[in-house]
Amino acid sequence: MESSQTHWVSIHPLVVRITHWVNALAILIMVTSGWRIYNASPIFPFRIPNEITLGGWLAGSLQWHFAAMWLLVANGIVYVTYGIVSGHFRRKLFPLTPRAVWHDVREAFRGKLAHEDLSMYNAAQRAAYLAIIFCLVVLVFTGLVIWKPVQFYAIGQFMGDYEGARILHFCAMALMVFIVLVHILMVILVPRTFPTMITGRARRAS
Amino acid sequence: MKKRTMATSLAAHSPKLIRSVERRLFLRQGLSVGALAMLSGCNLTDDESVQQVLEGMSRWNDRAQALIFSQTRLAPEFPESAITKPFPFNAFYTEAEVTVVDGKDYKLELAGMIRDKKPWTLPELYALPQTSQITRHICVEGWSAIGKWSGVRFSDFLARIGADTTAKYIGFDCADDYSTSIDMATALHPQTLLTFRFADEILPPKYGFPMKLRIPTKLGFKNPKHIVAMTVTNEYPGGYWEDQGYNWFSGS
Numbered sequence: 001m002e003s004s005q006t007h008w009v010s011i012h013p014l015v016v017r018i019t020h021w022v023n024a025l026a027i028l029i030m031v032t033s034g035w036r037i038y039n040a041s042p043i044f045p046f047r048i049p050n051e052i053t054l055g056g057w058l059a060g061s062l063q064w065h066f067a068a069m070w071l072l073v074a075n076g077i078v079y080v081t082y083g084i085v086s087g088h089f090r091r092k093l094f095p096l097t098p099r100a101v102w103h104d105v106r107e108a109f110r111g112k113l114a115h116e117d118l119s120m121y122n123a124a125q126r127a128a129y130l131a132i133i134f135c136l137v138v139l140v141f142t143g144l145v146i147w148k149p150v151q152f153y154a155i156g157q158f159m160g161d162y163e164g165a166r167i168l169h170f171c172a173m174a175l176m177v178f179i180v181l182v183h184i185l186m187v188i189l190v191p192r193t194f195p196t197m198i199t200g201r202a203r204r205a206s
Numbered sequence: 207m208k209k210r211t212m213a214t215s216l217a218a219h220s221p222k223l224i225r226s227v228e229r230r231l232f233l234r235q236g237l238s239v240g241a242l243a244m245l246s247g248c249n250l251t252d253d254e255s256v257q258q259v260l261e262g263m264s265r266w267n268d269r270a271q272a273l274i275f276s277q278t279r280l281a282p283e284f285p286e287s288a289i290t291k292p293f294p295f296n297a298f299y300t301e302a303e304v305t306v307v308d309g310k311d312y313k314l315e316l317a318g319m320i321r322d323k324k325p326w327t328l329p330e331l332y333a334l335p336q337t338s339q340i341t342r343h344i345c346v347e348g349w350s351a352i353g354k355w356s357g358v359r360f361s362d363f364l365a366r367i368g369a370d371t372t373a374k375y376i377g378f379d380c381a382d383d384y385s386t387s388i389d390m391a392t393a394l395h396p397q398t399l400l401t402f403r404f405a406d407e408i409l410p411p412k413y414g415f416p417m418k419l420r421i422p423t424k425l426g427f428k429n430p431k432h433i434v435a436m437t438v439t440n441e442y443p444g445g446y447w448e449d450q451g452y453n454w455f456s457g458s
Contacts, residue, residue, distance in 0.1 A: 037348065038348070040346075040347040040348055041348035041349040043348075054250070056252070058346070058347065059447070059451035059452045060260075060451060062346070062452070062453065063260040063261075063264055066263065066267050066453065067259070067260055067267075070263070146348075148271070148274060149342075149344060149458050150279065150280075150281045150282075150423050150458050151274045151276065151457070151458075153279070153282060162342070162344065163350065166348065
């Protein structure tokens with residue numbers, strides 16, 4: 001498929017690209033509607049400005065949140081199943097050592113982080129992407145307990161029941177939003193990664 | 207092949223590159239505009255087609271919750287020491303505007319698919335076998351509070367009046383012009399109580415005198431206070447908050 005004079009390589013499989021953008025949309029809806037739901041009864045001494053929330057009022061935000069949750073979960077199941085079955089996770093996200101993450105994060109702050117070959121994630125990327133997946137898993141399970149504290153009472157016992165789940169749900173959201181913001185910052189700093197997540201292809205680094 | 211042209215133009219350092227950069231900027235701006243449109247959620251949510259999708263998803267969520275709901279799974283019960291004091295007042299009006307029902311003239315009206323529609327006075331209701339529960343009230347807003355309610359098991363009351371338990375809904379009308387409705391499965395749940403007492407005292411007006419239907423497997427707003435009439439029906443009765451967009455099933 002590759003022409004000989006241009007060295008274009010396939011970076012992101014179609015499944016990864018589709019689930020990435022569906023996930024981005026689902027997360028945008030979940031986070032902005034979730035902020036408005038949080039505002040109805042804040043658990044910390046602050047509120048989220050209504051201007052950056054979705055839904056208009058509590059009932060509207062709840063409708064968005066409980067509609068987009070199906071999109072998030074269905075998409076997540078497709079992505080995780082694909083990641084495990086195809087070996088995508090094993091190839092792209094592992095191996096990963098704390099040492100390598102520490103090294104690459106320091107390099108990134110010095111502005112020297114290597115991401116020449118877009119088909120390879122450096123250790124900082126691997127840690128960030130795994131952390132987002134972890135946050136989403138925590139968000140889904142704490143979310144289930146908040147949504148149905150009686151029906152999912154057993155799951156709630158691992159996270160301090162309904163009240164504990166609310167706090168964890170917020171903290172996982174905050175960590176995920178932070179990582180997503182760093183992720184977007186990195187894309188702005190290395191713009192050629194952006195079309196790659198749409199077309200799936202990139203020019204091979206020489 | 208379209209992909210290939212775009213790829214080639216990106217590779218070549220030519221005016222084409224500028225076009226491609228413009229395209230990319232356009233795409234990015236497009237995404238930002240989309241994000242902004244979303245964030246100003248009010249307008250988007252008011253859009254009729256969006257509203258239809260959200261309503262449709264809410265009906266889907268009603269069905270999903272009915273599937274998840276178990277008639278035998280019980281809401282957790284708590285010790286007396288866990289009771290929240292003072293228990294929060296919550297309604298669609300302020301505490302100063304609480305409806306005060308006159309207990310002497312009070313009658314609970316029954317309608318719909320019920321064999322014996324004779325209205326019930328308070329002394330008659332108080333004479334029924336009573337039971338208590340200390341359960342957690344969870345509000346749709348997110349806060350929760352633990353309280354103690356006492357009254358008659360609702361499934362016993364439904365059996366006593368000869369309610370047709372194959373009906374889909376039970377609707378409630380309240381003295382404060384509030385209304386709500388529940389599914390039959392929840393109505394028959396062993397912890398669903400028609401309560402007359404809060405913290406071992408006759409329900410004060412602010413907690414719903416003369417009676418509140420206590421349903422620990424549903425959110426707070428599905429627990430009607432000041433009930434004056436109930437209807438067993440197959441026609442969707444809706445409710446005060448439900449008609450404004452809050453999810454109907456609202457189980458917990």
